[in-house]
Amino acid sequence: MLDRHHLMILRAVDQQGSLTAAADTLCLTQSALSHSVRKLEQQLGTPVWQKEGRRLRLTQAGRYLLRLAERLLPQFEHAEAVMQQFASGERGTLRIGMECHPCYQWLLKIVNPYLQQWPDVDVDVRQKFQFGGMGALYGHEIDLLVTPDPLHRSGLVFEPVFDYEQVLVVGPEHPLYGQPQVEPKQLLNDTLITYPVEPERLDIFNSFLTSAGCAPRRHKQIETTDIMLQMVAAGRGVAALPRWLVSEYQQRLPLHPLQLGKSGVAKQIFLGLRKEDVETDYLNAFVELARQYNQPPA
Known part of the structure; x- marks a missing residue:
C-alpha cells in the first residue's frame, strides 16, 4: 500500500x-x-x-x-x-556531524592522519542537520556526532575523547585583562559574543551566568571563530571558548583567558555513534585517533 x-x-x-x-x-x-x-x-x-x-x-x-x-x-x-561503495571496492563514507563550533579546528588535526591511514574511506563533515545532531544520528544522516553535551538515548553510544576548560577571553583594553578569573557580575556591562546557538545550550549561560542571576548588557552572535576573536581583541566584546583554542590564537592576537568563577567550568568532548555501528572498524579507528588528540596542541 x-x-x-x-x-x-x-x-x-x-x-x-x-x-x-x-x-x-x-x-x-x-x-x-x-x-x-x-x-x-x-x-x-x-x-x-x-x-x-x-x-x-x-x-x-x-x-x-x-x-x-x-x-x-x-x-x-x-x-x-x-x-555502491561495497560494489566498487570502497570501504565506506564517514559522515561527521559537528555540534561543537570551536572543535572544527581540532577535527582538522585528526582528519589528515585518518585519511592517510584509511585511504578507501571518504570523510564528510556536516554542521547543520534537519533534526539536530541526535536526530541526524538516528536518521542515518551522519555516522559520528562531535558534541560537548551528549544526550544519552537508547541505541546511541557516546565516547569521551578529551577534556577541556571553558574560559572567558578578553582583549587588552578590557578592565579584566591580566586577571586570573572573572565572576558573573563583572560581565553585566559587557557585550558577550557567542556562536549562533540558543543561550540555554551555551556553557557561559547555563554553567556560569544564569545560576547567578546575571546577564551581559548585550548578546551578539557570530558564526566564525576568527571574526569572533578579532572582535574581542579590538575591544568589541568578550567571548567564552575552550582554553586550548584561545592558546592557539594568542600566538597572533592580544588575548587573555580568565577562569570562569572560583572553580572554573570543566567540559568534555564526546563522539556519539549508533550502537549498531560500534563494531565498524573505520568508525572505531576514528574514535581511537581522536583520543590521541585528547589535549589539542597549543
Whole structure:
C-alpha cells in the first residue's frame, strides 16, 4: 500500500513547493505524480494534502507521512550509497556531524592522519542537520556526532575523547585583562559574543551566568571563530571558548583567558555513534585517533 515512491513524492512536493517542480525533480510528469498520490489517498482512505489556491497544504495524515519520509528516506539513500561503495571496492563514507563550533579546528588535526591511514574511506563533515545532531544520528544522516553535551538515548553510544576548560577571553583594553578569573557580575556591562546557538545550550549561560542571576548588557552572535576573536581583541566584546583554542590564537592576537568563577567550568568532548555501528572498524579507528588528540596542541 505505502511504499518508498510515495514518501519521495511527499518530500519532493514539500521541498519544491509545487507539483510541477516536484515532478521535474523526480523525473515524472505532473499527471503521473498526481495519479500516484490520488491512488495512495484512495488506498489510505484519507487525503494527504488539500489545495489552497495555488498552494498545497498537508493534512494531518500528510504531515505524518512527511515526518516518516524525513526519517526513512535518508536511511534508504545511505544504504544505497554504502552498497555502491561495497560494489566498487570502497570501504565506506564517514559522515561527521559537528555540534561543537570551536572543535572544527581540532577535527582538522585528526582528519589528515585518518585519511592517510584509511585511504578507501571518504570523510564528510556536516554542521547543520534537519533534526539536530541526535536526530541526524538516528536518521542515518551522519555516522559520528562531535558534541560537548551528549544526550544519552537508547541505541546511541557516546565516547569521551578529551577534556577541556571553558574560559572567558578578553582583549587588552578590557578592565579584566591580566586577571586570573572573572565572576558573573563583572560581565553585566559587557557585550558577550557567542556562536549562533540558543543561550540555554551555551556553557557561559547555563554553567556560569544564569545560576547567578546575571546577564551581559548585550548578546551578539557570530558564526566564525576568527571574526569572533578579532572582535574581542579590538575591544568589541568578550567571548567564552575552550582554553586550548584561545592558546592557539594568542600566538597572533592580544588575548587573555580568565577562569570562569572560583572553580572554573570543566567540559568534555564526546563522539556519539549508533550502537549498531560500534563494531565498524573505520568508525572505531576514528574514535581511537581522536583520543590521541585528547589535549589539542597549543
